[in-house]
Amino acid sequence: MKVAFPYLGYDTIALKKFVELLGAESCLGPPLTARTLSLGTKYSPELICLPFKITLGNFIEALEAGADTLLMAAGARKCRFGYYHYLQENILKKIDNRHCFYAISQYTPYEFFFKKMPQIFGVTPQKVIYATWLLLHYSALIDYFRKLIRLTRAYNFYDAQKKELEALRIIENVSSFKEVQKAKKELRKIFSPIINTSNEIIRIGLVGEIYLMLEPFANYEIEKELGKLGVLVVSKRSLYRHLKHLLKLDLFDLRTISNAYKYLKDSPGGEAIKTVGEAHIFAKKNIDGIIHIYPFTCMPENIAYEALQKLARDYEIPILSISIDEHTSKTGLLTRLEAFVEVVKRKKFKG
């Protein structure tokens, strides 16, 4: 069995390990490129949001690479995401009819542990629970790595680039809970010497739709580009947090929601409530600016956008909202980032 699921930025490593723990081979296809996007766009409904198009292209390329089992997250709620799989399954069936497509609902843990996963992978529920527990720790390690690399990039961009591969290799070699702890120490050893916190930098909070926040291909490597400009990116979103949220273990969730309440009295679905809550926390913590990224016409984030406009007025904090679709140009985006960073810097260092 060769299993594919959509790439998810650095967290792909954790998901891969999860699949392998369940005794399957992972076969994700080549890294995401312009080809992925144009394939996805070609087969997608015109008006659908960007994550659909990229993940569809991703699946097509995985099939080309020989995957025979596709896994897609599901769970229909207020937003489009939960419906992706109906259409994708249909489209993919027309392209290749030998594979199996499984929609994995995010909101039914019982079914996940005891029915769906054991059935797909032919393993016991205990094994699924164990693998999920390890997945949680792997993703925590990656979350930690992302924090370190953000810091390093801001202070020392070129060294960060050099050390990134080395760090990723360490993460890839982890295969037990004990090694996760050891890897943490090693990561610290790699990065701490090159973090030089002497000069003052600006901090920008990154909020938005989760897929765009996690997958660098989808966000045009926005974190890296900001690091290049000497910005420390602060972000609360990761696979780790999302898993904790799904397993109802995330205490920070409550704080986020209560902070969003001033602006959104009810969740409009998707990640809007987190976007607004996190932005509010950032604003209160005197973060210097906020960047909001989301797929063009994303419904929840369109609502969040209006809330952030109000928040920007209330706290006099610069906010840049970027909506991304398949026509977005990287140069245009970089120009906007540079201009924004200039504004934030001027605001911060003038006083």
Next chain:
Amino acid sequence: MKVGIPRALLYYRYGEFWKSFFKCLNVDFIISPPTNKKILDQGVKYVSSEVCLPVKIICGHLDWLKNKATHLFLPRFVELNNGLYTCPKMIGIVDIARFHFQNYFQIISPKIKNNFYWTHFKLGLKLTKNPLKVKNAIDNAQKYLNSYPKLKANGAPKILLLSHFYNIYDYYISQPIIETFKNQGFTIITKEHLDNKRLNSTKGFAKNIRWVYERELYNAFYYFLPQVQGVCNIISFGCGPDSLISEVMLNEAHIQNKPFLQLIIDEHTSATGLITRIEAFCEIIKKRLDNNVSSIIL
């Protein structure tokens, strides 16, 4: 106290209910006029350009009401019919209204989460002390819940016009479309021609749809498809639910070999462009009809 009610979005479904309800409780209210260009032009100023047309339109109506009422009535529809959602934007519109208009009027926005009746009951109790009166007001108003100005159906050939009620019954949006079909000699059927039970059916793909109005559209589509000569689906640019469900319907229509026209509208859509497309679509259907007729005669 004067309550402002925007003639937009959910008004086209629950407006008659609210009118009767407030009248029975002796509450003075004012309803914004039917959408016109000025209202729309005002509306687009309040929200980002990528949101759907109905949301821009309702902002225009709120703007129109802002100095004419003391209160704004804008319930927040979160869930209906046991856990079916409306749409992220219908939930968020109340917050958007707050951001821009809270200095103009007090916003009354009871939250409706599977408790349409109770929410209105509680609201009524705030307006009058007499629970019996409230109950009467609601019972009276109930009969308006499913009363739409049904477009008359007579004679063939038939077109199924699928869209949200706030698109079809906002004549500023739909008039050129409806007129063109009529001029071309077609009768228009909408989802309002179907009874409630069928509209809420959970058969087939409909059970997967957790958006309440979208499920109705799909059921109407599924039921009427064999009876009509073509389907026209009006979608607002930026509408999330439609972008998906329309695709499902399009696939189905292809399988059954029925012409399916997607009209995507926003504030820049010109009536002339729409009319040309509809005329071309009607031509296709007419040609098919002619061919069929001749094959029957032969």
